[in-house]
Amino acid sequence: MTATDPVANLSTLIRCPSVTPAEGGALAALQSMLSPLGFAVDRVMATEDGTPDIENLYARLGTDGPHLMFAGHTDVVPVGDEAAWTHGPFSADIADGQMYGRGAVDMKGGIACFAAAVARHIEKHGPPQGSISFLITGDEEGPAINGTVKLLEWAAAKGEHWDACLVGEPTNPDQLGDMIKIGRRGSLSGTITVHGVQGHAAYPHLADSPVRGILALTQALMDPPFDGGTDNFQPSNLEVTTIDVANKAVNVIPARASASFNIRFNDSWDADSLKAEIVARLDHAAAESPLRPGRPPVRYDIVWSERPSHVFLTRNNALIASLSGAVEAVTGREPKLSTTGGTSDARFIKDHCPVVEFGLVGQTMHMVDERVAVADLETLTQIYETFISRWFGHAAD
Numbered sequence: 001m002t003a004t005d006p007v008a009n010l011s012t013l014i015r016c017p018s019v020t021p022a023e024g025g026a027l028a029a030l031q032s033m034l035s036p037l038g039f040a041v042d043r044v045m046a047t048e049d050g051t052p053d054i055e056n057l058y059a060r061l062g063t064d065g066p067h068l069m070f071a072g073h074t075d076v077v078p079v080g081d082e083a084a085w086t087h088g089p090f091s092a093d094i095a096d097g098q099m100y101g102r103g104a105v106d107m108k109g110g111i112a113c114f115a116a117a118v119a120r121h122i123e124k125h126g127p128p129q130g131s132i133s134f135l136i137t138g139d140e141e142g143p144a145i146n147g148t149v150k151l152l153e154w155a156a157a158k159g160e161h162w163d164a165c166l167v168g169e170p171t172n173p174d175q176l177g178d179m180i181k182i183g184r185r186g187s188l189s190g191t192i193t194v195h196g197v198q199g200h201a202a203y204p205h206l207a208d209s210p211v212r213g214i215l216a217l218t219q220a221l222m223d224p225p226f227d228g229g230t231d232n233f234q235p236s237n238l239e240v241t242t243i244d245v246a247n248k249a250v251n252v253i254p255a256r257a258s259a260s261f262n263i264r265f266n267d268s269w270d271a272d273s274l275k276a277e278i279v280a281r282l283d284h285a286a287a288e289s290p291l292r293p294g295r296p297p298v299r300y301d302i303v304w305s306e307r308p309s310h311v312f313l314t315r316n317n318a319l320i321a322s323l324s325g326a327v328e329a330v331t332g333r334e335p336k337l338s339t340t341g342g343t344s345d346a347r348f349i350k351d352h353c354p355v356v357e358f359g360l361v362g363q364t365m366h367m368v369d370e371r372v373a374v375a376d377l378e379t380l381t382q383i384y385e386t387f388i389s390r391w392f393g394h395a396a397d
């Protein structure tokens, strides 16, 4: 039994209830698909105090270079209101040409198609001149502490190195062939707290309102824009995501106010230069706000989120051209090379090798009735198979 049929592969995977952090049988099922193809499979347990233990999988076919990695995750987000699903979230039922199930597009579908593509490649041409590996985590939708980062470290420590990576996350907004991701914006979050002096709302000169302070500071973060965008990235954007005062009395000036923000930033910045810009804006607004005439500067402190995501852009032409050419050859459509959207595990992989992302259509990911067009599974498998041939062809040049 080989894994050449992506529909069979996906229905097997969907029937494993692998809601983070549960393995749910999904990695075992993948192992059963890959071992008969000749892959050496390792199941790697990762642990860390205060987080659930997570099982991951690394599988490699071949021992020589060039070495192509496929990366993804078998864990899925919770099903939400199970009664609201038209077909069971772990049923893999097919109706009207759609296969239903949590993870259908995000991203058991991508894994099912890549496994099928590799199986077909081997059936036609034998094993590739080089190596193919699967780096699959069970911790992408959760805290992401015991997932891709640790699996990469584990593999690198035993001497693995890669020439290129394809991540199979759903990247297409509407139709298969829309979009390849060749980079991602960075992400940085922080919380500002303004310290005022509590008092009677009728005697503001005896108090110091932190609400005036927090408004001045958050305004300075939102205006003016941080940049106008770059060749490959949209403009950086900061959103104030909450402002908290928690004051229940209308006649009391509170003592404290805080606000949190998240900024998605482009390659005009790195986390450090961005932090410096933000602090400069805050200090300026703290010193001179029209909301607090004649008052001393706003007293505030700022706490940064622990792990900012760094911006990256992949420029490896052999990788991008192989994938983009494969998409065009199979679908007749030229994919947009994009850096939009949220972060992904590609941000960790880019420290090891050039990385691009291409998978299914993302419209129903994380929703009730997550589903994939069965026809798309066949098309994506053909794209991946063409990509594999082209990439090894390029790499051999």
Ligand SMILES: [Zn+2]
Binding pocket: 073, 106, 107, 140, 169, 170
């Ligand atoms: Zn995903």
